[in-house]
Amino acid sequence: MARVAYVDGHYSDLGRTTVPVEDRGLQFADSVYEVIALVAGRLIDLELHLARLSRSREGLGLPAPMTDAGLRVVLDEVLRRNRLRDGLLYLQVTRGQAPRNHAFPARPRASLMVTLRAWSPFSSSLASGVAVVSGDDLRWQRCDLKTTGLLPNVLAKQHAHEAGAFECWMVRDGVVTEGSSSNAWIVRKGSVYTHPLCEHVLGGITREVILELADANDIEIVERGFSLSEAGTADEAFLTSTSSFVVPVVNFDGTDVGTGTPGPVTCRIRELYRDHVYGPAS
């Protein structure tokens, strides 16, 4: 079935959808985005994603393309037209079209584009764990804003792919900040560690939900950065993101993590997150 995209008031076949050459998202990455999981017809944690979209937008002084209520209508219509039960919804807001000039246009008209693609939640190929490699964190000082300026992330992911790994954990000043498209976690002596929120990491929505789930289930999480050697000698490790949920990391920089299989704390967190997405098994 043809995929339907939304761009500034129009729904059209994705293959025929175009954006203007002078859109600032294209020329300057002057744009923010969200990726939201659609599971069994429901957009997971939509409120949290819309709140982060607003924070990212406001961080760049980028106007809203429409109200949140209007945005929900567009999202519902994209879901309806694409007729998918499980998918990944992509939503991007740019500062719109203007003659190329670094400074903001005097009267920017934000542009909104939305796409949806088929995707399988809780992919079984990831359940047995993945390999991660480390690399330098080459990004700017506002990684907390979810902007489309992703070239360092792209290079980090490519580094992982070329090393036969699933993800690259990026390192700044000797500390693992996060993955190229995921948050990074390790488990040592029963405690879980992840980098605290600051301008060097993206506040992942999956991360946020896991912190709440852990709190409600007596799992200790310490928001503190960890070093490469701590990652290399961890008992367990995992990564989290909207598109992969909770994925065990069983090999780090070529060495097995713990037993080289998904650990008990990781599996417990994965189960809690699965219940969050689907509701507890009856």
Ligand SMILES: Cc1ncc(COP(=O)(O)O)c(C=O)c1O
């Ligand atoms: C750099 C980075 N960190 C973390 C995440 C995880 O965020 P979320 O859980 O909201 O998908 C992502 C997701 O794309 C990301 O790109």
